[in-house]
Structure formats: C-alpha cells, structure tokens
Amino acid sequence: MNADAATITHAQQGAWRIDATRLWDRLMALARIGATPGGGVDRQALSAEEIASWRTMIDWALQAGLEPSTDAAGNLFIALPGTDRDAPPVLAGSHLDSQPGGGRFDGVYGVVAALEVLTTLAQRGVRPPVDIVCVAWMNEEGSRFAPGMMGSEAFAGVRSLEAVRAVRDAQGVSVADALDALHAAFPALRRRTLGFPVKAYVEAHIEQGPLLEAQEHVIGVVTGIQGKKTFDIVIEGERGHAGTLAMVYRRDALEAFTRIAGALYAEIGGYDEAVKFTIGRLQVEPNAPSVVPERVTLRIDLRHPDNAVLSYLGERIGMLCDTFAAPCEAAVTPLVDAPSNGFDPALQQAIAQAAESIGELHMPILSAAGHDARHMAPLCPSAMIFIPCRDGVSHAEHEWAEPEHVAAGANVLLRVLLPYAGAGEGAAP
Structure with missing residues (x-):
C-alpha cells in the first residue's frame, strides 16, 4: 500500500x-x-x-x-x-x-x-x-x-x-x-x-x-x-643523565607533572560532587629509564552541568599549571569548549x-x-x-x-x- x-x-x-x-x-x-x-x-x-x-x-x-x-x-x-x-x-x-x-x-x-x-x-x-x-x-x-x-x-x-x-x-x-x-x-x-x-x-x-x-x-x-572542556598541556623541562645530574639542578618534566597533577586532582577533581575531572592521556619523552624526562604531554577532560562552575574550573587549570610547573614551563592549549x-x-x-x-x-x-x-x-x-x-x-x-x-x-x-x-x-x- x-x-x-x-x-x-x-x-x-x-x-x-x-x-x-x-x-x-x-x-x-x-x-x-x-x-x-x-x-x-x-x-x-x-x-x-x-x-x-x-x-x-x-x-x-x-x-x-x-x-x-x-x-x-x-x-x-x-x-x-x-x-x-x-x-x-x-x-x-x-x-x-x-x-x-x-x-x-x-x-x-x-x-x-x-x-x-x-x-x-x-x-x-x-x-x-x-x-x-x-x-x-x-x-x-x-x-x-x-x-x-x-x-x-x-x-x-x-x-x-x-x-x-x-x-x-x-x-x-x-x-x-x-x-x-x-x-x-x-x-x-x-x-x-x-x-x-x-x-x-x-x-x-x-x-x-x-x-x-x-x-x-x-x-x-x-x-x-553537561558541559565539557578539554585541554592539551605540555610541560617542558630539560633532558639529563639519570646517574650524574644532581637533583637540585634538574628540570624534570615528570616531577613537575606530579605536582601539577596532584594540585589538579585536589582542587579541580575535588571541587564538588558534580565535577568530572580526568587526565586521560599521558606521554613522557624521551621515556627512557636512565634519562631525566624533558617533556610530558597530557590531555585533560573536565565536565560539569553548571556552566559558571565549568568556566571557573577551566580558568583554574591554567593558573595551577603556572603555579606548580617551576622550574619547568607548562603550556595549556584549550581544545573543546562545549557548555551545558x-x-x-x-x-x-x-x-x-x-x-x-x-x-x-x-x-x-x-x-x-x-x-x-x-x-x-x-x-x-x-x-x-x-x-x-x-x-x-x-x-x-x-x-x-x-x-x-x-x-x-x-x-x-x-x-x-x-x-x-x-x-x-x-x-x-
């Protein structure tokens, strides 16, 4: 029919x-x-x-x-x-x-x-x-x-x-x-x-x-x-010999990452019950067992149903990276900005x-x-x-x-x- x-x-x-x-x-x-x-x-x-x-x-x-x-x-x-x-x-x-x-x-x-x-x-x-x-x-x-x-x-x-x-x-x-x-x-x-x-x-x-x-x-x-923001973060340090370079002189990108990650999980991830914070991709260079890491690249996924909170937390990510990166440097690149x-x-x-x-x-x-x-x-x-x-x-x-x-x-x-x-x-x- x-x-x-x-x-x-x-x-x-x-x-x-x-x-x-x-x-x-x-x-x-x-x-x-x-x-x-x-x-x-x-x-x-x-x-x-x-x-x-x-x-x-x-x-x-x-x-x-x-x-x-x-x-x-x-x-x-x-x-x-x-x-x-x-x-x-x-x-x-x-x-x-x-x-x-x-x-x-x-x-x-x-x-x-x-x-x-x-x-x-x-x-x-x-x-x-x-x-x-x-x-x-x-x-x-x-x-x-x-x-x-x-x-x-x-x-x-x-x-x-x-x-x-x-x-x-x-x-x-x-x-x-x-x-x-x-x-x-x-x-x-x-x-x-x-x-x-x-x-x-x-x-x-x-x-x-x-x-x-x-x-x-x-x-x-x-x-x-719910809203979503994603970021690429690159932490730049300096390569060095793991057996000869004293700790005090190191610009260890992975060490800087641990400080940044700890601060991000504590402040961003712990902001409230509705927040979703994830470090979902991590790349260490040169990724060799006897070399001080010179670069760490990570991807952040941040979500929240309240757009005002999402914007505030997104701004805090860059601030926390700047605060905890030294003596290394951290560059934050926004990728996705999708409000609720x-x-x-x-x-x-x-x-x-x-x-x-x-x-x-x-x-x-x-x-x-x-x-x-x-x-x-x-x-x-x-x-x-x-x-x-x-x-x-x-x-x-x-x-x-x-x-x-x-x-x-x-x-x-x-x-x-x-x-x-x-x-x-x-x-x-």
Missing part, C-alpha cells in the same frame, strides 16, 4: 513496530566490522573499518529504497524522500566510529535504530511531507583525530572545515587525506551542502551510565548534556508519551557524556532517547544492551518521528 502522509491514523500508528530481529542482526553485523578479541569493536573514524561499515549501511539503505548521500565533512546521510524535497528535513542518528576498545552499541545503535525506523516507514509505503534522514556523524569519539564530534561541529559551523581537515592522528595522517580516501571509496555518492537547514533532530543512544538500570526504567528522556545545553521540551514530552504508548517506564535524565546532539540543539528542536546499558559500562569491550531494550528505544524513536511523517492529528509542528 501507499500510506499517504495525511492518512496515517493514530490507530495505525499504535500497531506499528520496528523489526526487532532485523535491528539486532544489523547491530551484530556491524559489530563484526572492527571486532576485537574481547568481543568489542575498534572502528576508528575514517578508517578502513568505517568505510566498510558505510558500505554495509548503504547496501541496507538501497535495499529499502532509501537514498544515501554525504557531505564535505564525511557525514553519512540516508533519506526517506518526502514530497517536498527542498524543505528542511528531520534528522535522526548518531555515529559509527568507536573507541579503540569500544563496545557494540555506543553510537552505532542510534544510527541503526534510525535506519530501522526509515526502513519500517518505507516498507509501509509512507511518503512523508519532508525528508526523514538517518545520519552518521563523522568522528564523534575523537580517539583517532582530536577533538571529537568533528562532523557535527563542521555541520553546525562550530569548527571550520579547514580546521577539521588540518588535524592529524598519532601516525601523522591528516583528516584531509582520510576524508579524501573515504569519498574516493564512494565516488557515486551524492554530495550534500555542508550545514543545510534541519527541521528537528533526535538521537537514540545507550545511557553510558547506571541510572536507568538502577531505577529499572527502559527509556531515558534526556533533558540536556538543554533539549527541546516538546520533543522531551513526545519521547515520554511514546514510551508510555508502548508500556515502557521512562524518567528524565541528564547526559553525563557528550553527544553530537549537543551541536544540533542550537540549530533546531533536538532531543535524545536513552536506553540502559548493563552496569552502566561503555567505552569497553563488555559494553552491553539487552535486545528488548534496543527494540524499545527504536520503537520510541519510531513514534517520535511518526508525526513528522505526516500523521495528521497531533502532527509535528
């Missing part, structure tokens, strides 16, 4: 479900691309593995009669065509890249859930008023190329495409070269304008925390995302109502982790749907989500997007 948008009744909507088996099988199929021995996934941004995942996603899209495309920032779009192809589309998705020892659900769940919704609508012959588009944002994780969320930042105009393309990974490969290789792998793929207008955005994701599981709720209605944001109240209500309609308990929840939805929120009404992950574990090989929760989140996404497909009464604005 051809379900004209205006004829989709509430009774019809209530009976609609995504194909839970197909959704799960596709998640497991993508988990085999970049699979690790411990059961996780290593699928780095713009890698051969991500190119393979694109190929799989595009094959599934074409089988369903959907239209794949990309943009200059390496974002993948899969569209269910609407009657007005020039109107701003509705987007739903997340990302396909993973941490080096990541799990099977982080990011990829939101992309496959969105594809499943579009496939379900296409199979029922729905032609929405505007395009409904599944999106996989480029380099959300930031593990190969730093910082993360490059695709959504470039799309939203937060970071220029030139700045994104200039970044290099640890092996010296530039985003420019990796992006060009990605596009070369799909020469026939239509190219969209970077940063086109969007009507609304919804992202489904595992919680990456323990709250839903602890409260025995299946659906999290995400109220917003809230999500659209009407979409939050729609998510809650969708959860109730399929009999699932829901609760409001603040996202402690960052997501691409952060950059979409200033552009259009945006929201996120969380489902539980076992023990709150993510960014680990044993990350896990139950199949019934995976299906429930996708069914909620379906019901949130149905009004945009032209449900008549109660249709989206």
